[in-house]
Amino acid sequence: MESVIEEDIVIVGAGIAGLTTSLGLHSEVRRVRRQLLLEALANELPSGTIRYLSKVVAIEESSFFKILHLSDGTTIKTKVLIGCDGVNSMVAKWLGFKEASYTGRHATRGYVELKNPHEIEPMFMQYFGKGFRAGAIPCDEKIVYWFFTWAPTSQGEIRILLLFSPFLFCISK
Numbered sequence: 001m002e003s004v005i006e007e008d009i010v011i012v013g014a015g016i017a018g019l020t021t022s023l024g025l026h027s028e029v030r031r032v033r034r035q036l037l038l039e040a041l042a043n044e045l046p047s048g049t050i051r052y053l054s055k056v057v058a059i060e061e062s063s064f065f066k067i068l069h070l071s072d073g074t075t076i077k078t079k080v081l082i083g084c085d086g087v088n089s090m091v092a093k094w095l096g097f098k099e100a101s102y103t104g105r106h107a108t109r110g111y112v113e114l115k116n117p118h119e120i121e122p123m124f125m126q127y128f129g130k131g132f133r134a135g136a137i138p139c140d141e142k143i144v145y146w147f148f149t150w151a152p153t154s155q156g157e158i159r160i161l162l163l164f165s166p167f168l169f170c171i172s173k
Helices: 016-026 034-043 090-095 155-172
Strands: 004-013 056-062 065-070 075-084 106-113 125-129 132-138 143-150
Touching: 056 075, 056 090, 075 090
Parallel strands: 004 075
Antiparallel strands: 056 065, 065 075, 106 143, 125 132, 132 143
8 A cells, every 4th residue: 555645735846936825824025036035935834845846647635635646656645735836737737727828928037146246226127119028126236137028020030039049048147
């Protein structure tokens, strides 16, 4: 007989939305790097709450509990299930959500860590144009978060975006 792990709350995946939701169940706006936020949120949760790199293959209901079956053979019985398992979420399918669809927008984001302190005002800057939106906000005296979204209107614009995507990724590191 297989053993069943029992937890009050289980988070499948570990996205920011799921972690903040789970902290709300357990318990000032700041600008922080994503990894630091994820670590801070995860550190506030009971051990065993987050199941990193877990793939849910089936979900059952049993009274007030959800029973999760993972691809590695693990079975988990939980009172609360928070799905942070990505765009093809088994949790979302189980809840009856529609499949994700292409919205027509592309996006990239990142942060720049400078050698010397910048002199950017500590405010959110956002710029709009025909089919695009870009913005930046300083996180501290040396780090600036930035983003760029684009809704291409032609195949040529899509090719240009794909051409520049590696460049945009490189400057985000």
